Amino acid sequence: MAGLRREARELGFSQIGVADVDLRSAEPGLLAWLAQGFHGSMHYMALHGLKRARPGELVPGTVRVITARMDYLPAALPEGWQTIEFERLRRPEAATVSLYARGRDYHKVLRARLQTLADRLGERLGPFGHRVFTDSAPVLEVELASRSGIGWRGKHTLALSREAGSMFFLGEIYVDLALPLTEPVDAHCGSCRACIDVCPTQAIVGERRVDARRCISYLTIEHDGPIPAELRAPMGNRIYGCDDCQLVCPWNKYATRAVLPDFDTREVFDAPTLLGLWAWSEAEFLKRTEGSAIRRIGPARWRRNLAVALGNAWREQGDPAVAQALQAARYGASELLREHIDWALAQRA
Ligand code: B12
Ligand code: SF4
Ligand code: SF4
Numbered sequence: 001m002a003g004l005r006r007e008a009r010e011l012g013f014s015q016i017g018v019a020d021v022d023l024r025s026a027e028p029g030l031l032a033w034l035a036q037g038f039h040g041s042m043h044y045m046a047l048h049g050l051k052r053a054r055p056g057e058l059v060p061g062t063v064r065v066i067t068a069r070m071d072y073l074p075a076a077l078p079e080g081w082q083t084i085e086f087e088r089l090r091r092p093e094a095a096t097v098s099l100y101a102r103g104r105d106y107h108k109v110l111r112a113r114l115q116t117l118a119d120r121l122g123e124r125l126g127p128f129g130h131r132v133f134t135d136s137a138p139v140l141e142v143e144l145a146s147r148s149g150i151g152w153r154g155k156h157t158l159a160l161s162r163e164a165g166s167m168f169f170l171g172e173i174y175v176d177l178a179l180p181l182t183e184p185v186d187a188h189c190g191s192c193r194a195c196i197d198v199c200p201t202q203a204i205v206g207e208r209r210v211d212a213r214r215c216i217s218y219l220t221i222e223h224d225g226p227i228p229a230e231l232r233a234p235m236g237n238r239i240y241g242c243d244d245c246q247l248v249c250p251w252n253k254y255a256t257r258a259v260l261p262d263f264d265t266r267e268v269f270d271a272p273t274l275l276g277l278w279a280w281s282e283a284e285f286l287k288r289t290e291g292s293a294i295r296r297i298g299p300a301r302w303r304r305n306l307a308v309a310l311g312n313a314w315r316e317q318g319d320p321a322v323a324q325a326l327q328a329a330r331y332g333a334s335e336l337l338r339e340h341i342d343w344a345l346a347q348r349a
Contacts, residue, residue, distance in 0.1 A: 004016065007117060011113040012113055012260040013068045013070050013117070013171075014070065015150055017066070017068075017150050019064065019065045021056050021063060021064065021065060023053040023140055023144070023147075026143045030140070033209070034046050037213070038210065038212050040222070052139065052140055053140050055174055058137070062174040062175065063178050065144050065148070065173070065174055065175070066179070067144050067170065069170060070106070071167060071168045071259065072103075072167055072168060072258050073257045074265045075258055075259075075264060082248075085099070085243060086247060093273055093317065093322075094237055095237055095272040095306070096237050097239060098240055098242060099167065100167070100293075101240055101293045102265040103265060104292065105292055106135075106169050107136060111171070114132035114173055115132050118132060131173070132171065134169065134171035142158065142159050144170075144172060148181070149183050149184050152184070152189075154195060155189050155204065156195040156249070160249065162185075162251060164254060165249065165251045165253070165255030167255040194250070195246070196245075198248040199244060199245055200234040200238075200242075201216060201235075203215040203216070203218075216231075216242035217241045220239060220241060221240065223301075225336065227304065229343065232343065239306055239309050240294055268288050274310050274322075277306055286299070300336065304336060304337055304340050307337060307340035310322055311346075311347045312344075315348050326345055327345065
């Protein structure tokens with residue numbers, strides 16, 4: 001393990017662990033979450049049934065899962081970054097893009113590096129069966145991470161640790177090697193419930209229970225179609241993802257910075273304004289988000305999100321430039337966008 005750990009570090013992973021494949025005790029929770037309809041329109045969450053909790057059924061022969069953590073806080077972020085982010089959220093004309101999405105698309109970064117890690121393990125041990133995953137496959141990533149000591153599960157459901165907070169991505173290598181397991185860590189949330197209380201849309205409906213349909217991350221990234229009217233005002237100026245439940249978490253004062261330059265903030269996302277982003281043409285959206293996770297949502301959802309945030313700014317500040325920009329985009333807008341523009345304009349008489 002020591003050699004593997006060193007190689008993982010060289011590749012930008014801050015921690016690795018090894019989990020067992022017996023996730024039976026997580027199955028009732030997964031099924032209950034689906035039965036409540038908490039997944040909303042993320043049909044892929046229900047599609048593979050219990051394969052998500054059964055690594056050996058997803059990739060036959062799997063007996064262990066190597067789990068990996070990669071920190072994503074942009075390296076240049078100053079001390080007190082949580083305060084800066086909360087201040088940005090209080091400025092209606094500013095645009096808030098989730099911290100994880102201000103640099104390069106993590107799917108590409110993690111996948112390639114996990115594959116290199118697997119190749120290096122193969123060079124040492126000889127050929128072995130394996131498959132790498134990050135985010136996009138039916139894998140219970142947080143469950144595997146917490147079982148293998150990457151962190152405990154916060155009340156917001158994410159994995160977090162005393163040394164690194166929660167601002168990290170997870171990735172896995174399914175292997176057919178009976179590697180020794182690493183131990184889980186104790187939970188340290190105690191009586192804190194700051195993440196539950198701060199959530200703008202009350203999406204954390206209980207400890208470790210997120211109703212995705214209310215989560216701003218889901219609404220701005222995963223959800224196609226109209227954003228439910230009652231959730232538009234609480235979205236504030238969040239146009240891609242949401243970090244509030246992590247910003248407020250006391251353990252994130254120990255969040256570690258990214259070691260890879262891939263997660264450096266792109267200039268356009270350093271201090272964006274809603275009007276600045278609204279002025280982008282479709283071609284500009286595609287150009288400026290090339291290689292970024294933001295591109296995945298496409299220009300239609302991007303502009304839908306911006307229209308909601310502009311409506312919130314219009315209500316809060318009444319800057320005529322906002323109403324003019326909304327009005328100017330109304331002609332030729334899709335039905336979906338037009339409905340959001342009309343809602344935005346109606347926020348102030
Ligand atoms: C679907 C998904 C979402 C959904 C749903 C989130 C959720 N909590 O389930 C949405 C779009 C809302 C989302 C948002 C975010 N996500 Co997300 N997401 C995923 C994904 C693809 C699957 C998660 C999953 O399996 N959910 C299903 C539910 C059942 O799992 P669970 O919440 O962990 O529930 C367990 C228990 O709490 C319990 N339970 C839960 N609900 C209920 C209900 C009842 C009634 C019962 C009895 C039990 C129960 O049972 C479950 C099994 O043990 C993973 C990647 C992956 N493949 O794992 C990334 C992942 C979890 N997301 C990630 C990130 C970074 C985020 C955001 C921070 C992004 C952002 N800044 O906008 C937010 C955080 C929101 C939050 N508080 O969760 C990271 C988390 C890294 C970490 N440190 O843990 C992951 C691991 C991606 C990655 N590879 O890095 N995400
Ligand atoms: S990401 Fe935002 S909306 Fe989603 S649970 Fe956390 S605080 Fe709530
Ligand atoms: S904010 Fe508090 S309850 Fe939520 S994850 Fe952090 S320590 Fe746990």
